[in-house]
Amino acid sequence: MRLGFVGAGRIGRPMVRRLVGAGHHVRVLARSGAAHAALDGDGATPVGTLTEVAADAEAVLVGVRTDEQVREVGPALIGAMRPGAVLVVHTTGSPATADLLAAHGIEVVDAPVSGGPHDVAAGTVTLLVGGADGAVGAVRPALRAYGDPILHVGPRGNGQRVKLINNALFAANIGLLAAAVDLGAQLGVDEKALLDALPQGSASSFALAGVARAGSVGGFARAAGEFLGKDVAVVRRVVADLGGDLGALAGAHRALADVIPELDLPGAQS
Numbered sequence: 365m366r367l368g369f370v371g372a373g374r375i376g377r378p379m380v381r382r383l384v385g386a387g388h389h390v391r392v393l394a395r396s397g398a399a400h401a402a403l404d405g406d407g408a409t410p411v412g413t414l415t416e417v418a419a420d421a422e423a424v425l426v427g428v429r430t431d432e433q434v435r436e437v438g439p440a441l442i443g444a445m446r447p448g449a450v451l452v453v454h455t456t457g458s459p460a461t462a463d464l465l466a467a468h469g470i471e472v473v474d475a476p477v478s479g480g481p482h483d484v485a486a487g488t489v490t491l492l493v494g495g496a497d498g499a500v501g502a503v504r505p506a507l508r509a510y511g512d513p514i515l516h517v518g519p520r521g522n523g524q525r526v527k528l529i530n531n532a533l534f535a536a537n538i539g540l541l542a543a544a545v546d547l548g549a550q551l552g553v554d555e556k557a558l559l560d561a562l563p564q565g566s567a568s569s570f571a572l573a574g575v576a577r578a579g580s581v582g583g584f585a586r587a588a589g590e591f592l593g594k595d596v597a598v599v600r601r602v603v604a605d606l607g608g609d610l611g612a613l614a615g616a617h618r619a620l621a622d623v624i625p626e627l628d629l630p631g632a633q634s
Contacts, residue, residue, distance in 0.1 A: 365506050368417035370437055371427035372403060378484040379510050380408050386509035393417050418444035423503045424451050431457025438465045445470060450499050456595055458602055459521030471499040472520055476527035484510045494523035528599035535592050536613040537571035539620030542581045555580055
């Protein structure tokens with residue numbers, strides 16, 4: 365496929381490498397000499413403008429850091445995209461952004477990722493995909509370069525909704541682990557001993573496995589804090605806009621904020 369790519373950073377650059385390795389022709393936005401040289405070395409075609417990224421592309425993939433950045437680059441990309449091309453948004457953000465971009469008359473697929481750069485490099489990052497069947501089918505050959513599983517979870521916007529629920533639950537799991545470590549301290553159980561034991565029992569979870577590898581709840585939460593804080597802020601805003609609430613998840617977020625206040629999870633303070 366002829367592809368455009370914006371956001372070749374921590375997650376995006378290994379995506380570009382996988383796309384090139386799968387035989388796709390990829391134009392990537394590169395606004396510095398160093399980025400230009402690096403992407404050229406990866407086998408991609410570095411270009412200097414959003415118009416060049418989108419020109420003649422069958423799909424344009426966006427993996428910038430924030431939802432606001434997606435809204436900034438989206439109109440320029442759409443203005444240069446050919447009829448029938450698809451815009452894929454990998455950035456975690458508001459479901460409303462996909463609708464806003466689609467209002468310009470382009471097919472939009474929201475496909476936030478669950479996993480890290482090592483998962484992308486291995487071709488095993490989870491993609492939570494929302495969009496029309498035809499649009500998702502059109503971009504699936506590109507997504508297969510790094511995504512497995514590729515989970516089509518419903519219409520446009522549902523990829524973001526599922527990702528936000530996932531991250532809200534992940535943050536809540538860490539909050540519950542913080543509360544469990546606090547309980548252990550009250551009962552005279554060392555945190556390391558607790559984290560060595562719990563993954564072997566029925567309390568095991570993905571979050572617990574990460575915490576155990578890090579050696580402490582605090583260490584793991586601080587390492588993930590930037591992304592946790594950003595995504596929890598988005599899910600709180602989206603849910604509030606819809607007139608809902610996080611229910612018991614909010615209580616677990618408060619437990620995490622109480623134990624590790626420097627994370628400053630938005631709205632989690634008591």
